[in-house]
Amino acid sequence: MVTIKSGREIExxxxxxxxxxxxxxxxxKLVKPGVTxxxxxxxxxxxxxxxxxxxxxxxxxxxPASLCISVNDVVCHGIPGTRALKKxxxxxxxxxxxxxxxxxxxxxxxxxxxxxxxxxxxxxxxLIETTHRSMWDGIRQVRPGSTLGDxxxxxxxxxxxxxxxxxxxxxxxxxxxxxxxxxTVSHVGKPGQGMxxxxxxxxxxxxxxxxxxxxxxxxxxxxxxxxxxxxLSAQFEHTILVTPTGFEVLTLREGESISE
Ligand code: MF3
Ligand code: CO
Ligand code: CO
Numbered sequence: 001m002v003t004i005k006s007g008r009e010i011e012x013x014x015x016x017x018x019x020x021x022x023x024x025x026x027x028x029k030l031v032k033p034g035v036t037x038x039x040x041x042x043x044x045x046x047x048x049x050x051x052x053x054x055x056x057x058x059x060x061x062x063x064p065a066s067l068c069i070s071v072n073d074v075v076c077h078g079i080p081g082t083r084a085l086k087k088x089x090x091x092x093x094x095x096x097x098x099x100x101x102x103x104x105x106x107x108x109x110x111x112x113x114x115x116x117x118x119x120x121x122x123x124x125x126x127l128i129e130t131t132h133r134s135m136w137d138g139i140r141q142v143r144p145g146s147t148l149g150d151x152x153x154x155x156x157x158x159x160x161x162x163x164x165x166x167x168x169x170x171x172x173x174x175x176x177x178x179x180x181x182x183x184t185v186s187h188v189g190k191p192g193q194g195m196x197x198x199x200x201x202x203x204x205x206x207x208x209x210x211x212x213x214x215x216x217x218x219x220x221x222x223x224x225x226x227x228x229x230x231x232l233s234a235q236f237e238h239t240i241l242v243t244p245t246g247f248e249v250l251t252l253r254e255g256e257s258i259s260e
Contacts, residue, residue: 005201009176012099013176013202014241014250015102016102016103017251017252019051019053019097020096021106022253024093024106026047027067031112033086035085038080044066053097056096056098056105063223067080069093071089072232074226075167075170075226075235076170078223085112088113090124092107092235094106094237103175103178104250105206105251106238107237109235127209127234134154134158135155135206135237137154137155138154143197143243146197147195149194153190155207159209164210167209167214172204173204185204187206202240204239210233212231216228
């Protein structure tokens with residue numbers, strides 16, 4: 001069931017989204033050679049608690065950590081471990097604080113030891129930039145009356161146009177009092193198809209883009225999702241509100257501009 005948020009619920013979602021953005025900004029600062037994902041997990045736990053919130057991933061269907069950290073060929077749901085990050089690793093951090101009962105969900109991909117895009121190997125910056133742009137292509141489709149298919153189509157067009165592939169098995173999702181609500185937001189689709197968007201809906205857009213084939217598998221741990229061909233995978237995620245005239249990005253980070 002799709003929930004339409006009331007004015008008060010939207011205000012609460014704004015606060016949760018803002019906190020998620022701030023959390024992601026601060027956790028990204030910890031991504032450096034020699035740091036272990038487990039150290040970032042501990043920092044995320046403490047940060048979230050110190051800000052009066054709860055990390056939604058912790059114990060979610062048994063997930064053992066406060067955020068997902070997905071390195072290189074890990075597509076999503078990476079469990080933070082003790083293997084130190086090294087220069088050149090492709091790393092995604094995905095955070096989801098719960099503030100006053102509402103969730104904010106956002107993630108970003110970066111390269112260890114690269115402060116800016118020009119410090120990255122060109123094939124990594126191209127994958128990251130394409131994935132990031134595809135998320136924004138999807139976001140720009142959001143307005144009352146447009147459809148989920150419009151979002152998926154915009155993302156798919158960008159990604160496949162660059163010669164990469166879109167992961168089909170994991171999708172964006174409605175979000176609010178629950179971490180994962182209806183609707184399922186596919187990152188592929190056809191214009192005009194699927195559910196029509198309505199003012200007051202809140203959902204995530206979070207394309208996972210593989211440099212090689214789209215196929216994935218889940219490791220023995222029941223969580224870690226990897227590309228079947230071992231190719232690198234990138235992802236970006238924002239939590240979005242459908243407004244009367246378009247969209248509001250609830251998880252926009254300081255200094256991040258819309259529609260890049
Ligand atoms: N944050 C992820 C998402 O974007 C979900 C992680 S579920 C977890 O939907 F249990 F792995 F944390
Ligand atoms: Co999500
Ligand atoms: Co997420």
